[in-house]
Amino acid sequence: MTQQAKSPRRAGHGIKTPLLTVDSVLFSYHDKSLKILLVRRSSDPEKGKWGLPGGIVDIDIDDDIEATALRKLVEKTSVEPPYLDQLETIGNRGRDPRGWSVTVCYTALIAHQACAQHVSTVSDVRWVELDAALKMKLAFDHREIIGIARERQRQRALYSISSGYALAEEFTLAELQHLHELLIGKPIQKRSFRRRIEQAGLLIDTGKKRQEGGRPAALYRMKPESITHRFVRNLEAS
Amino acid sequence: MTQQAKSPRRAGHGIKTPLLTVDSVLFSYHDKSLKILLVRRSSDPEKGKWGLPGGIVDIDIDDDIEATALRKLVEKTSVEPPYLDQLETIGNRGRDPRGWSVTVCYTALIAHQACAQHVSTVSDVRWVELDAALKMKLAFDHREIIGIARERQRQRALYSISSGYALAEEFTLAELQHLHELLIGKPIQKRSFRRRIEQAGLLIDTGKKRQEGGRPAALYRMKPESITHRFVRNLEAS
DNA sequence: GCTCCTTAGTGACTATTAGACACTAAAAGA
DNA sequence: TCTTTTAGTGTCTAATAGTCACTAAGGAGC
Known part of the structure; x- marks a missing residue:
């Protein structure tokens, strides 16, 4: 049997x-x-x-x-x-x-x-x-x-920010970057990370700020096109 | 019913x-x-x-x-x-x-x-x-x-050459490039295409040549790792 | 208010890699 | 030998990521 x-x-x-x-x-x-x-x-x-x-x-x-x-x-x-x-x-x-x-x-x-x-x-x-x-x-x-x-x-984290949908509806760039660092498994250059996102216009600036311990951080929301956007160049592979 | x-x-x-x-x-x-x-x-x-x-x-x-x-x-x-x-x-x-x-x-x-x-x-x-x-x-x-x-x-053709497995076992770089051009739908810079492949060492040079109409072209074979290799930067998107 | 600490955000230079394109190389045929 | 054809390279430019120091904006302690 x-x-x-x-x-x-x-x-x-x-x-x-x-x-x-x-x-x-x-x-x-x-x-x-x-x-x-x-x-x-x-x-x-x-x-x-x-x-x-x-x-x-x-x-x-x-x-x-x-x-x-x-x-x-x-x-x-x-x-x-x-x-x-x-x-x-x-x-x-x-x-x-x-x-x-x-x-x-x-x-x-x-x-x-x-x-x-x-x-x-x-x-x-x-x-x-x-x-x-x-x-x-x-x-x-x-x-x-x-x-x-x-x-x-x-x-995906190397060429996309779609993983941002795992964050709260409104989030800071530091949070988005930290999530990517968890996924990639190593630190990312703050400047590179922010530059490419801004240039591609993938986030909506809510105008609001949130503060914890230092200068208040701007709060953003995902734009729908950030799901499909692919950067032409990867972040440094681990 | x-x-x-x-x-x-x-x-x-x-x-x-x-x-x-x-x-x-x-x-x-x-x-x-x-x-x-x-x-x-x-x-x-x-x-x-x-x-x-x-x-x-x-x-x-x-x-x-x-x-x-x-x-x-x-x-x-x-x-x-x-x-x-x-x-x-x-x-x-x-x-x-x-x-x-x-x-x-x-x-x-x-x-x-x-x-x-x-x-x-x-x-x-x-x-x-x-x-x-x-x-x-x-x-x-x-x-x-x-x-x-x-x-x-x-x-995939923008960041990988795995599609080369659709070619004959031995092929020229011109054939590999043309296949990629068919997939991407527009011409590729010969220099860019060859440079990245050589630098990554993705092909085996068979030492053989094939000729049709001009200078003989070197014949290559796929290396197994070319299936998984991802270039860090894409070719120009169409 | 002043100093220090913390986190946010930017300026500016360097490094990497693709784009562009003219040039050389090697073959055939007239 | 000259022309034509296809293969392959030298070299400069352009785009974009890496690096890192600097400024900005808040709170806490004094």
């Missing part, structure tokens, strides 16, 4: 299709650290373990795969993230004890306070520091998926 | 899973033009129409999704491509008349002559110029998928 024979999914015309799920790596920057959202699994398999927010594609409810990702994220956070990007699809025989299964993975970004209240009221959803999550024993292959998402965000 | 109720796929534990397929956009450079491989569909739905090489994931045969992509490409070309990269996964209710379906798409590159003989012996497999393919009426959403693959290759 082989393992994968436990629960074959069989179509009317005789095609066995694997289980199809969606998992999202939802990043958020808070308290000067980068966190991701983890969920405690309430049912088998891997019941009780922490894993990524996601679940099975419901072809009666969801119009497309992205709809599944959003539905699951809204279930856990109560809000839709402003950034959602398909990461990679992983499918093989061994990743799920139920047999051949496929997960379509997404990277999502959100402001921490947009969902802080909802998350703090439940015990099965938690923000975990990225590096800590990568050391945890998680359900299925979710740790690998987080690693892939992190690496992709690291690469 | 609704359309998507025709053939529900239902798991042992009552989960309806969508049809799961893989499609590959296989590029190859030949006769100074960029072509992709199309296949005439031999069965319904869309029987008789041309579409991308691919098919249904067979969980009895395939160990993972990439194995399906390779298996289908070998069926049509008789060889495995040296470059295979996951592109995007598309899944929704409307793309296949059989109902909710998902396709995991790949970009593949191969030398034309590696499979020319096999392809030329069958009538249901054909190389089609990329621009022509984008004007054809193809099965399902395959034209859109080709458009996505093309755009991704265009972007």
